[in-house]
Amino acid sequence: MKLCVTTATTEAPARLDRRFGRSPFLTFVDTDTDETKIEENGLADGASGVGAKVAQLVAERGATVVITGQIGPSAFAVLDAAGIATYTTSATTVAEALALFREGRLDSARAPTGPGHHGGSRRR
Amino acid sequence: MTVVVASGKGGTGKTTVSVGLALSLEQPVHLLDCDVEAPNTHLLLPNAGLDLASAQETNRCTVPVPRVNPDRCTGCGACSAFCGFGALAVVRNRVLFFDDLCHACGGCSLVCPEGAITEVPHEIGTIVDSHYGPIHHVLGELHVGQTLAPPLIRAVKERADGLATIIDAAPGTTCPVMEAARGADAGLLVTENTPFGLHDLALAAEVFADLGIPSGIVLNRAGIGHEDEEKLRAVSRRFGFPILMRIPFSDAIARAYAEGRPIVSAVPGLRTEFRAVYDELARMAISPSGAVSGARS
Structure with missing residues (x-):
């Protein structure tokens, strides 16, 4: 099983980024081999539609689980259509989030956690 | 001539100025409400309270x-x-x-x-046409949840046919403001003499300078804010946009506004001033040879 954790910083202990889509890094963990790969999120600074694009990228990487803090409607719809389960957490580090997931203590998100942003936080 | 009224900061009096200008011209004029995310010119026209749902002509914009x-x-x-x-x-x-x-x-x-x-x-929205005496009023209203304001603004602007045209733009300096301003012959930037007002005035002036639209400044609520107008004059000088009018901070104007009446009905003398502003903008927009200057596309 391949997990994707939205990641803010890479130096240990790597911090989890609560934002899906605009996190600067994505940590992919293969639970079968324990192989961990940190990928820079080249889409993070896009003007709009970032959530949906990153969701598609996560699907292309073959992940079946996403662990993040919050998720918007477009990204959720793409992950859902791709059969990817989304878990939300308030854990602050990637390691902590992974441990909670392995212990079965994370909540599965059945709906987006908030409305869309249409270009970051600058709404009018 | 097409005049676009903008401000940078919200709430400085764009709509007050747009409606005041349209009512003062005493000639056929298009008044285009291009603040499609929060259109409100209809609230200040003489028969305020136009019921948008049952307006004279409503068109869907797709x-x-x-x-x-x-x-x-x-x-x-x-x-x-x-x-x-x-x-x-x-x-x-x-x-x-x-x-x-x-x-x-x-x-x-x-x-x-x-x-x-x-x-x-x-x-994505609707376009409402109505008529008040010589004013042809066109109002675009974006549906709740829609974000694509520019196509609706373009559709509203297509309703004007070369008569005198006053465009009420959105606040800020975003795409909807650019779309409203594109092709205008002159700009009118409404501000107040406060730190926020002047900061955002400079941003808006930068946009209009880049678009090549010769513009003037209206100081609204003159008397509030900074002790003097030094900072305002600095912005005016920096962009070459003259201060064309000062609307006083007055009880009579505030009352009229609160009652949804245009300020020219409360202070009739303002009509002459608005006409002078329009004439000055016409002078700025048209070069001595008679050719229209600015960013005509």
Whole structure:
């Protein structure tokens, strides 16, 4: 099983980024081999539609689980259509989030956690 | 001549000035409300309280958005890869479309190698036409939840046919303001003499200077804010945009506004001042040879 954790910083202990889509890094963990790969999120600074694009990228990487803090409607719809389960957490580090997931203590998100942003936080 | 009224900061009096100017011209004029996310010119016109739902002429504004024919689609992802706005996603060979992210550029239907994408109209707002004496009033209203203001603004502007035209733009310096201002002969920037007012005035002035639209400044609520007008004059000098009018901070004007009456009905003398502003803008917009200067496209 391949997990994707939205990641803010890479130096240990790597911090989890609560934002899906605009996190600067994505940590992919293969639970079968324990192989961990940190990928820079080249889409993070896009003007709009970032959530949906990153969701598609996560699907292309073959992940079946996403662990993040919050998720918007477009990204959720793409992950859902791709059969990817989304878990939300308030854990602050990637390691902590992974441990909670392995212990079965994370909540599965059945709906987006908030409305869309249409270009970051600058709404009018 | 087309005059676009903008401000930078919100709440400085764009609508007050737009409506005041239109009512003062005493000639046929188009008054275009291009603040389509929060149109409000109708509240200040003489028969305030225009019921938008039952207005004289209402038209639906649509933009073309993609519809994918699943029988033809192979899930190749060309549409999704092309879309710069994330409006199309392909997962498990299926295309997902998010209409609120689509900018209606039509690119996806062009790049689809299977001809699987056709365009269908998607309603984003309405356009209401009404008439008050010599004023032809056009108001665009974006539907709640829609984000694509520029196509609706373009549609509102298409209702004007070369008469004198006053455009009430949105606050800020974003795409909707640029779209409202594009092609105007002159600009009128409404400000107040406060730190926020002047800061955002400078941003708006920068936009209008870049667009090549000769502009003037209206100081509203003159008397509040800074002790003197030194900072205002500095912005005026920096961009070469003269201060054309000062609307006083007065009880009579505030009362009229609160009652939804145009300020020229409360202070009739303002009509002459608005006409002088218009004449000065006409002088700035038209070069001595008679050719229209500025950013005509």
